[in-house]
Amino acid sequence: MTVERVTRSGARRAWRAIAMLTFGIVWLIVPLRGAHAADEFLTEYVFLVVIDGLRWSESFGDPTHQHIPVIWDSLVPHGTMYKNLYNTLKTQSTPSHGLMLNGNRLDGWAPNNHWNPPDTDLPLYPTLFELYRKQTGAPRNRCWILTGNGVLRDLDRSLYPTYGDSLGAYLRYDADSLHAEDDTVWAWVQQVMDDERPDLMMVNFFAVDLGGHRNWDEYIAAIEHVDSLIFEFWKKIQAIPPYTDTYYKDKTTMLLTTDHGRDQADYHHHTKSDIGSRRLIFLGLGPDVMADEVVTVAHDHIDICTTIAALMGIDTPYAQGGVMDEMFIPGRWIGEPALDRNGSSMGRLDEARLTDDGARSESPSFACDGESLYVAWADTRDGLSHIYFKQSADGGNTWSPDTLLVDAYAIAPLLAVDAGVLHLAWVEFVIRPGSPTTLDWELRHSRSTDSGLNWSEPAHLTPEKYGTFFPTMAASGGDVACFVTGLPKHPQRQKAMQPAFVASSDTGVTWDTMIRAREVLELCHAQPGGVGHGGAAIHAVYTSFVDENWETYYTRSTDGGATWVHEENLSQSAEASRLSDIAVDDTTAYAVWSEQVDEKWQILFRKSTDGGDTWLTAEQLTNSAEGALSPRLACSGQHLWIVWTDYESGRGEIFWKESTDGGDTWSTEAALSAGTMLSINPAIDVADGQAFVAWQDNRDGNWEIYLRPVPESEQRAVVEDVRHTGRDPSGLGYR
Secondary structure, eight states, rough: OOHHHHHHHHHHHHHHHHHHHHHHHHOOOOOOOOTTHTTTTOOOOOEEEEEETOGGGGGGTOOTTTTTHHIIIIIIIGGGGSEEEEESOOOOOOHHHHHHOOOGGGGGOOOOOOTTTTSSOOOOOOOHHHHHHHHHOOGGGGGEEEEEEEGGGGTTTTOTTTSGGOOEEEEEOOOTBBOOHHHHHHHHHHHHHHHHHOEEEEEEHHHHHHHHHHOHHHHHHHHHHHHHHHHHHHHHHHOTTTTOOOOSSEEEEEEOOOSSOOOOOOTTOOOOHHHEEEEEOOEEESTEEEEEEEEOOOEEETTHHHHHHHTTTTOOOOOOOOOGGGBBBBTTTSSSSSOSSSSTTTTTTEEEEOSSSSSSSEEEEEEEEETTEEEEEEEESSSSEEEEEEESHHHEEEOOOOOEEEOSSEEEEEEEEEEEEEEEEEEEEEEEOOOOTTEEEEEEEEESSTTTSSSSOOEEEETHHHHEEEEEEEEEEEEEEEEEEOOOOOTTTTBBEEEEEEEEETTSSOOOOOSSSSOOOTTOEEEEEEEEETTTTTEEEEEEEEETEEEEEEEEESSTTSOEEEEEEEEEOOOOEEEEEEETEEEEEEEEEEEEETTEEEEEEEESTTSSSSSOOOOOOOOOOOOOOEEEEETTTTEEEEEEETTSSOEEEEEEEEEEETSSHHHHOOOOOSSOOEEEEEEEEEEEEEEEEEEEEEEESSSSSEEEEEEOGGSSSOOOOOOOOBBBBTTTOBB
C-alpha cells in the first residue's frame, strides 16, 4: 500500500510539473488552498456520491432508518455524519450539483431545463475538475462525471476564461432518455474505476428523485435499492469481498450527500424553499475522516467544493465556501497557511489594503461622497459570511476600524450615498416570518445619517411570496431603488428567476411593496446587473436566459417602479451575454456587459441618448486573448469609467478605461491592480470627478479587499479612438 501511495503521489507531482509547462507559471505562485494540508492527508482520491432528491425525513432523519438500513448500520459507524447541511440556493438538480463542483453562488441559480440542448447550461465559474487538471496537469480520464440525471450533462466544464473544455472531465449519461437506472450507473462506476482509475469523480444516482416525482411507492423503493448500491460502492473502494482490487483501498474519501430534499407538504416537488427541500444528508468516509462522529455545526452545501479541494490539495479561488474540517482526524488538516508577510502585499504606491483578518473578505461594494469613502464587504472571520464596513473621511488617507454591521448569515452587500444618507442593502438567509419551516434569502436595508457611525433597524423588503438574490441598488434625489432576482412561490413560476423591484421615495425611511418588474415565462431566468436614476425614470439592465441563451436586456419605469416598459434586448447575440451594469446621466443611459466573442468573453458597450427609447450600435471595448468579465460602470456627466477583470495575462487583473465624451472615444485600457495574483469583483463609484475602485485580491494568501483611485486623465496616454467591432442592429452578427 505504501508503494502504491508513493507512486501515485509521484505521478501527481509529475502532472504538476507538466502543468507548469503546459499552462504557464501562474499556478507556481498562486497559494494552493489545501495543498499545504494535503501532505498531511492520506486521501489521494475523492468520490462525491449524490443520491438525487433524497429527503432527510426518509433517511438520516428517520429514527428507525427503515429505508437505509445498510448505510445506517454498515457505513455511518465508520464515518462522520453532518446533521445541519443546507442547500441555501435553488433546490434543483443542475444548480445544486454545480455548486458542489465550483462553490460559487452565481451558478447556484442556473437553469434546470431538461429540454435545453447540450452546452446551454454550462456553469460560468470553473469546476473542481478544471481546477484539478490545470493545477496538477492530470489527463482528462482522471476526472469523471457519471450521472443518472442527464440534465447534469453540462457540468463537466465551465465558460470561465482560461478554463473550459480542454480542462474538463469525462462525462457519461443516457443521451436518449436523460434518465439512467441506478444499476446502470453502478455498472458505469465499476467500469470506470477498473479501466480509467479516476482521481476525482462525481456520481449521481437519480432513481430516488425520479420516483419522488411519480409516486410514494417508487420513491421508497428507489431509496431502499440505492441504499444497497452505496454499500457496494464502498466495498469496492475498500476491496471488501467479493471485490479484490486494492488500488483505492485506504486512499479514497467518499462523500455521500444529496442535491436537494423534497417539500415538506408534498414529496412530489422540491421548490418551496422549506426545510424539507433544503436540508441535506451528508456522510464522510475515508482515511482522514473520523469514525462514528456526528457534527451539528451548520454548513452551506457550497462548502462541499472547498472540502474536496482541501482533500485533493488544490486551490479553489472562485469558491465561496469553507472547509468542513470538523470531520477530519485531528492533525490531518492544519487550516489555512500562515500568510507570507515578506513583501507579499506590496503593490502600487496608491493602493490601500482595507482588510487584514486572515479570513475570506469578498464581494466589496464602494460608495463615495466628496472626501468621504465607504466600503462594505462579506467576511468569514466569524465562521459564516457576515457584513463588515469601514469608512474614510479624508479621501482614503486614513480608515476607520472594521465594523461588524450584520451578525447573521449575510452576503452581497450594496452601498449607495445620496442627500447625506448612506444606504446599505444585503441579502440574509432567514427563517421566513409566519413559516417556521421555510428558509430563504431576504433583502434587507439599513440607513445611516452620520456617515456610518449609527444605523437604522433593518427594513425587511422581501414579501412572503419571494426569495430574493442578486441585489442591485441606486439612490438619487431622495429616491432609493433596489432591483433584484425574485423567486416567487407561484405554481407556474416556481422554477423561474424573475426580476423584482422595490423602492423608497423618502430616503429609505419607508418602502413600497416589492413587485415583479416583468411578467416572464415559467422557465425564464433573470439576473439583475444594475439600476440607475436618470431624468424622471428608473433604468435597469439584467441578463435573462430565454430561448436557450443568456441575453442582456434593458427596461425602465417612469412611475417609480409601479410599471416597467420598453424592454429591449441589448446584446442580440447568438452567444452568451452575462454580468451587466448600467449608468445614467439625465436622459443618457450607458450599458455594459460581458459577451462571448469567438469563444472568449469580451466587454461590450451601448448607449441611449433619448432616455432608453433607442440604443446606438453595440461596441466591443476589449479584445482580450483570454477573456474579460464582470464590467462595472460609473459616470459623471459625459465622463465614463469602466472597470473589469481581465485574463490577458492568464490570471485575473483589474483593468479600466475611460471616455470623456460619453463613450464616443475611449482611452487605452490599463491595469489597476498590482497583477501579482488574482484580482476579481471590482466595484466603482465617483465623486467630484474622482473615481475609486475596490476589489478582492488574493495576493496575501487569502481574499482581502483593496482600493485604489483611478488615475486622472492627464496622467494617462492621449485618448485614442478605439476601433471597436460594431454590432449590426439587426442582430445578424458583427460587421
